[in-house]
Amino acid sequence: MSTTTLPPTEKTEPASAPRKGISDRARSERKLGWLLAGPAFFVMLAVTAYPILQAIYDSLFSYRLTDPDNREFNGLANYGVILSDPLWWQSIWVTVLITVVTVAVELVLGFALAMVMAKALSSIRPILRAAILIPYAVITVVSAFAWQFAFDINTGFVNSWFAWLPGVATDTDWFGDFGTSILVICLAEIWKTTPFISLLLLAGLAQVPEVLQEAAQVDGATWWQRLWRVTIPNMKAAIMVALLFRTLDAFRVFDSIFIMTAGANGTESVSFLAYRQTIARLEIGLGSAVSVLLFVAVVLIAVGFIKGFKVDLSQARGE
Amino acid sequence: MSTRTKVLWWIGGVVIVLYALFPIAWIISISLKAPSDIANGQFLPSSPSWQNYEDILTGSASDLFLPSLRNSFGICLIATAISCLLAMFAAYAIARLDFPGKRLILSTALGVAIFPVISIVTPLFNVWRQIGLYDTWLGLILPYLSLTLPISIWTMSAFFREIPWEMEQAAQVDGATTWQAFRKVIVPLAAPGVFTTAIIAFFIAWNDFVYGIVLTSTEAARPVPAALGLFSGASQFEDPTGAIAAAALIVTIPVVVLVLLFQRRIVAGLTNGAVKG
Numbered sequence: 001m002s003t004t005t006l007p008p009t010e011k012t013e014p015a016s017a018p019r020k021g022i023s024d025r026a027r028s029e030r031k032l033g034w035l036l037a038g039p040a041f042f043v044m045l046a047v048t049a050y051p052i053l054q055a056i057y058d059s060l061f062s063y064r065l066t067d068p069d070n071r072e073f074n075g076l077a078n079y080g081v082i083l084s085d086p087l088w089w090q091s092i093w094v095t096v097l098i099t100v101v102t103v104a105v106e107l108v109l110g111f112a113l114a115m116v117m118a119k120a121l122s123s124i125r126p127i128l129r130a131a132i133l134i135p136y137a138v139i140t141v142v143s144a145f146a147w148q149f150a151f152d153i154n155t156g157f158v159n160s161w162f163a164w165l166p167g168v169a170t171d172t173d174w175f176g177d178f179g180t181s182i183l184v185i186c187l188a189e190i191w192k193t194t195p196f197i198s199l200l201l202l203a204g205l206a207q208v209p210e211v212l213q214e215a216a217q218v219d220g221a222t223w224w225q226r227l228w229r230v231t232i233p234n235m236k237a238a239i240m241v242a243l244l245f246r247t248l249d250a251f252r253v254f255d256s257i258f259i260m261t262a263g264a265n266g267t268e269s270v271s272f273l274a275y276r277q278t279i280a281r282l283e284i285g286l287g288s289a290v291s292v293l294l295f296v297a298v299v300l301i302a303v304g305f306i307k308g309f310k311v312d313l314s315q316a317r318g319e
Numbered sequence: 320m321s322t323r324t325k326v327l328w329w330i331g332g333v334v335i336v337l338y339a340l341f342p343i344a345w346i347i348s349i350s351l352k353a354p355s356d357i358a359n360g361q362f363l364p365s366s367p368s369w370q371n372y373e374d375i376l377t378g379s380a381s382d383l384f385l386p387s388l389r390n391s392f393g394i395c396l397i398a399t400a401i402s403c404l405l406a407m408f409a410a411y412a413i414a415r416l417d418f419p420g421k422r423l424i425l426s427t428a429l430g431v432a433i434f435p436v437i438s439i440v441t442p443l444f445n446v447w448r449q450i451g452l453y454d455t456w457l458g459l460i461l462p463y464l465s466l467t468l469p470i471s472i473w474t475m476s477a478f479f480r481e482i483p484w485e486m487e488q489a490a491q492v493d494g495a496t497t498w499q500a501f502r503k504v505i506v507p508l509a510a511p512g513v514f515t516t517a518i519i520a521f522f523i524a525w526n527d528f529v530y531g532i533v534l535t536s537t538e539a540a541r542p543v544p545a546a547l548g549l550f551s552g553a554s555q556f557e558d559p560t561g562a563i564a565a566a567a568l569i570v571t572i573p574v575v576v577l578v579l580l581f582q583r584r585i586v587a588g589l590t591n592g593a594v595k596g
C-alpha cells in the first residue's frame with residue numbers, strides 16, 4: 001500500500017539504494033504513525049487499564065465507604081469471601097444461562113434472518129435493512145421496559161392474549177419466579193441483539209464463493225447439503241467472530257436485569273452483583289473484587305474462544 | 320421468479336418487519352394510554368390520550384426528563400466528537416502508514432471493546448467522588464470514550480482502507496496544491512466513513528446505562544437511560560408506566576430517524592469494521 005502512495009520523486013530511487021536511506025524514511029513514517037495513532041491508543045489505555053488496576057488494588061482492602069476509617073489491607077480475603085458465597089455462584093449460573101440461551105437462539109435466528117436478507121428481492125431489501133437496524137439502535141433500557149410492560153401482570157397484554165396456552169392465565173406473574181423472569185429477560189435480549197449478529201453473518205454470507213454453490217448445485221446437492229457442506233464451512237470465520245462478540249456482550253448483561261427484576265428471585269447476574277456491592281452497599285473492596293473476577297472471566301472466555309476455536313481475529317480487525 | 324415465490328418473500332419480509340417494529344408499536348400504544356387505562360389488559364388504548372406526553376414535557380415529570388435529555392445529547396455528542404477526532408488520526412495512520420504497533424493498536428481496540436463496563440465503573444465511582452468528577456458531564460464523557468473510541472478506530476480504519484489514496488497524488492500532478500488535493504479529493508472520499516462512524520459511536524454512547532446510573536446522582540449529568548431506570552412517576556402514588564413509555568418513545572425517535580436515513584451506510588460500517596475478508 002505504502003509504495004503506491006509514495007510521492008513520485010521518491011519512486012525514482014534505484015532498487016539498490018543504500019538501506020540507510022530507506023530506514024530513515026521508514027523511521028519518519030514510524031514516528032508519524034505513532035504521532036497520529038498515539039493519542040487514541042493512550043486514551044484507550046487510560047480509560048480501561050487505569051480503572052482495572054485501581055479495581056485490583058481496591059479489591060485487596062476491606063473497605064466500606066460509610067466506614068472509611070476502618071479501611072485495611074486484607075490480601076485476598078475478599079476473593080475468599082466471594083468464591084465461598086452461594087450468591088456469587090448463583091450469579092455465575094444466571095449469567096451463563098442467559099449467555100448460552102440468548103447466544104444459541106440468536107445464532108440460529110440471526111442466520112435465518114441473514115439468509116432471508118441475502119436472498120430477498122431487491123425491492124424489499126432496503127425495508128428489511130431499515131427494520132432490522134431498529135432493534136439494534138433502540139436503547140437496551142427502552143427494550144427492557146417494552147418487554148417488561150408487555151408481560152407485566154397489570155400493564156401487559158401477554159396474559160390476555162396467550163391465556164389459551166397451558167401455563168398462562170390472566171393472573172400469571174411472569175416476574176414472580178426465576179424461570180419465567182429469565183425467559184422474559186432472554187426474550188428482550190434476543191430481540192435487541194439478533195439484528196447485530198445477523199448483519200455480521202450477512203457479511204460472512206457474501207464471502208461464500210458463488211461458484212462453489214453453483215458447482216454443488218450442478219453436482220446435485222440438496223439445499224440442506226449445500227447449507228452444511230458449502231455455506232457454513234466457508235463462513236466459519238464470520239460465525240466465530242459473531243459468536244465471540246455476542247458471548248462477551250451477553251456475559252456483561254446488566255441493563256435488562258436492572259429494569260425488569262432488579263435481581264429479584266435469584267436473577268442477579270455477575271455485573272449486577274458487582275453493581276449492588278459497590279453502589280448499593282458501598283462495599284468498595286468486595287465490589288471491586290467481583291469486578292476483577294468478572295474481568296478475568298471475560299478474558300478467559302475470549303482467550304478460550306481464540307485458542308479453542310481458532311478464531312482468526314485478523315478477520316475481525318479488517319486486515 | 321414465480322408469483323408464488325414472490326408472495327413467500329413478501330410474507331417473510333412482513334414477518335421480519337413485524338418482529339422489528341412490534342415492541343416499538345407497543346411502546347407507542349402504552350404511551351397513549353391514560354393512567355386509568357394502563358391496566359386494561361389490551362394492546363391498544365381504549366381511548367388515546369396525550370396526557371403522558373404532557374406530563375413529561377410540560378407537566379410534573381418534566382423536570383426529571385428534560386434535563387436528562389439535554390445531558391444525554393450533550394454528553395453523547397461531545398464523546399462522539401472526541402472519539403471521532405482521535406480515531407480519524409489513528410485510522411489514517413493505520414490505513415496509510417507502515418509502522419510497528421499497528422496490530423497492537425487494533426488489538427487494544429478489540430480488547431477495550433470487549434471490556435466489561437462494570438469493571439471500569441466500580442473503581443471510577445470511588446475515584447470520581449474524590450476528585451470531583453462525580454455527577455458531572457466530564458465524568459461521563461471520559462468513560463464514554465472507552466465505549467466509543469474502539470469502535471470508531473475499527474470502523475474508520477476499515478473505511479479508510481478502501482479509499483483510493485493515489486487520487487491525492489493524481490490531483491497534485493494535475494496542478495492542485497497539497498491543501499486543494501486534500502480538501503477537494505480526500506475529504507469527500509473520507510467524509511462518509513467518518514460520518515457513519517460518528518453515527519455508530521453515537522448509538523453506543525446513547526445506549527449506555529451502567530456509567531449513567533453509577534456515576535451520576537442528580538439532574539446535573541444524569542443521562543436519559545439512567546433517568547428512565549430511576550423514574551418513579553410524578554408522585555409516589557402514580558404509576559409511572561405511561562410516562563416511562565412516552566419518554567422512551569421520545570428518545571427512540573432520533574435513533575429511528577438516523578437508521579431510516581442512513582441504513583445502508585450503518586450496515587456497511589457495522590459489518591466493515593467487524594468482519595472482512
